[in-house]
Structures are given as structure tokens and as C-alpha cells.
Amino acid sequence: MRLVMKDPIQRRIPHDLTQVIINEHWQITYWTLTLQTTQERLTRAIREVGSNTELIRTWLREHPPLITPKPMT
Secondary structure (H helix, E strand, O other), X not given: OOOOOOOOOOXXXXXXXXXXXXXXXXXXXXXXXXXXXXXXXXXXXXXHHOOEHHHHHXXXXXXXXXXXXXXXX
């Protein structure tokens, strides 16, 4: 009999993809990867426009991350 190990890394997907809920670590990971942003920007977007996924996508597009200049050496 061969034992099959369950893959320890399973990507969870929220039940409701119309709302960005980040109460648990796996939810933060899911949404930051999906929306290609940082937790800080995601949190700010939620604070400013609410949890609606489309509103957050729009906010992230309209507020690109700041590019900090590299120090001169």
C-alpha cells in the first residue's frame, strides 16, 4: 500500500472574490499575489475605498507605488 502525502502548501481561494477580506494571513497572501501589490498598499486601498475588489483594483491602478530614487554613490 502506498501512502500519498497531501501537498503541505495548498493555495486557498476566498469564497467571495468580489470582496477583499484580509482577516487571516492566507487571505493577505492570496490578495497581495492576485493584485500584485504589497500588504501596505492593499491595506491603504481597503481603508480608502472599502473592500470591493473592483474598487480596490481601480485604486491600485490610479495610485501606483512611489519610486524612490537610488542614492548616489
